[in-house]
Amino acid sequence: MASADTIAAIATAPGRGGVGVVRISGSGVRDLMQGVLGKSVEPRTASLRGFLDREGRPMDSGIALYFQGPHSYTGEDVLELQGHGGQVVLGMLLERCLELGARLAEPGEFTQRAFLNDKIDLAQAESVADLIDASTRSAARCAMRSLQGEFSKRIRELVDALIELRMLVEATLDFPEEEIDFLEERDAAGKLQAIRSRLDRVLDAACQGSLMRSxxxxxxxxxxxxxxxxxxxxxxxxxxxxxxxxxxxxxxxxxxxxxxxxxxxxxxxxxxxxxxxxxxxxxxxxxxxxxxxxxxxxxxxxxxxxxxxxxxxxxxxxxxxxxxxxxxxxxxxxxxxxxxxxxxxxxxxxxxxxxxxxxxxxxxxxFSLHEIGENQFIARARHVSALREAAECLARADAAAQPEMLAEDLRQAQTALSRITGEFTPDDLLGEIFSRFCIGK
Ligand SMILES: Nc1nc2c(ncn2[C@@H]2O[C@H](COP(=O)(O)OP(=O)(O)O)[C@@H](O)[C@H]2O)c(=O)[nH]1
Ligand SMILES: [Mg+2]
Structure with missing residues (x-):
């Protein structure tokens, strides 16, 4: 993503505050840094600097933090300017960044880039917004667990188990005479049952996680x-x-x-x-x-x-x-x-x-809710419906009369699960998800 254009936004909430942050990400960050700070700063080091206007006069002074890609939130070069938290002074700083070639970031665009650059998966990206929007402490804790990958990990485990079973089933398709014995010998049915009950547990937790959110x-x-x-x-x-x-x-x-x-x-x-x-x-x-x-x-x-x-x-x-x-x-x-x-x-x-x-x-x-356990994560309605769809595919797989149908049902279950973490997610859905974020995140 080295060619990504440079985006900038005020990352702190509108209003008056002790500190206000302007965040910039993209391929033009190094040049922009020269313009606004007069010279580059060391990566990952807090530097007290004047933030300069076009004539080189300080508009504000504060901490400049530079993260060199890929070791940054977005995976690109990122600069954070922590100035004074006033609307006018932050507005001037943002304008200066635009003057230096950045464009205004869309809502959620920093996180979207983090997703596109494989820093986080889609469920984690969503949990960033859910953490910000959390209305209770429990919801915040659950969102943090999803952000740390608790939910994604459980989805990935399911997908891995499905892949293993699919390989087994698809291997038999080449040897139709022996297929039934082969599947029986390797306990395909038992493996499918194990995946189904594991999926049910994740679905149960996701239902609760979704209620925690909404x-x-x-x-x-x-x-x-x-x-x-x-x-x-x-x-x-x-x-x-x-x-x-x-x-x-x-x-x-x-x-x-x-x-x-x-x-x-x-x-x-x-x-x-x-x-x-x-x-x-x-x-x-x-x-x-x-x-x-x-x-x-x-x-x-x-x-x-x-x-x-x-x-x-x-x-x-x-x-x-x-x-x-x-x-x-x-x-x-x-x-x-x-x-x-x-x-x-x-x-x-x-x-x-x-x-x-x-x-x-x-x-x-x-609402069939349990007391909120240590492993509870946050989830969304779209995750719940993807899990339900996967559960239906597996129920069909269980009843499948031929290995060809079994293989197809397993494939569909995997596709449904992969939508959660974003491997197979249509662009318009991505747009919809990130458009609900706040600007600067
Ligand atoms: N003793 C007693 N009075 C109550 C209780 N709940 C409400 N009230 C009284 O019942 C009346 C109507 O209450 P209110 O909450 O306005 O009822 P609403 O019309 O259903 O909203 C008020 O005088 C309340 O003080 C209760 O649990 N015990
Ligand atoms: Mg009343």
């Missing part, structure tokens, strides 16, 4: 006054929604992102559902239904003293086709013990906080 979307619904807003406040540990004993208090859908057992959870509190002539309340209820359509789960609240009444029955019937978990609230009044009932409903008090851990437990159980 979070789960939950809507609080129920009749007015059952304590939906109180539950939102309790979950977030803040007075986000107005709570009164007047039915119909909440009208707008109130959104809050929080963390339950390390999983990001996006909760929407909604207007209570009932017959009403009030036009504002009606709009609120329409918003409630709209929010439900987009959620993974409805937490349907009811008063634990009353249980579900006829009205609740009608509302539950009318809800969109989504999983529902019933939450019986106000157990401080009814005296019902906190916990999870046999039917999966949860008994708690939003007011006193009693029983709240059971709600977290129920959510984990509902």
């Amino acid at each position: 979070g789960i979307h939950v809507v609080l619904a129920g009749q007015p006054n059952v304590g939906k807003s109180s539950l939102l406040n309790r979950l977030s540990g803040d007075e986000i929604a107005i709570v009164t004993d007047i039915p119909g208090t909440t009208r707008d859908a109130i959104r809050q992102s929080l963390e339950i057992e390390g999983i990001p959870v996006h909760v929407v509190d909604t207007a209570g559902l009932r017959e009403s002539e009030d036009p504002v309340e009606k709009m609120g209820m329409a918003k409630a239904r709209e929010a439900m359509e987009k959620s993974d789960l409805i937490l349907y609240l009811a008063d634990s003293a009353k249980g579900l009444d006829i009205e609740d029955g009608k509302i539950l019937q009318s809800l969109p086709e989504l999983p529902v978990v019933i939450v019986y609230n106000k157990i401080d009044l009814s005296g019902e013990p906190p916990g999870i009932r046999k039917d999966g409903s949860v008994c708690l008090s939003a007011k006193s906080g009693e029983g709240m851990p059971f709600l977290g437990k129920r959510l984990l159980e509902f």
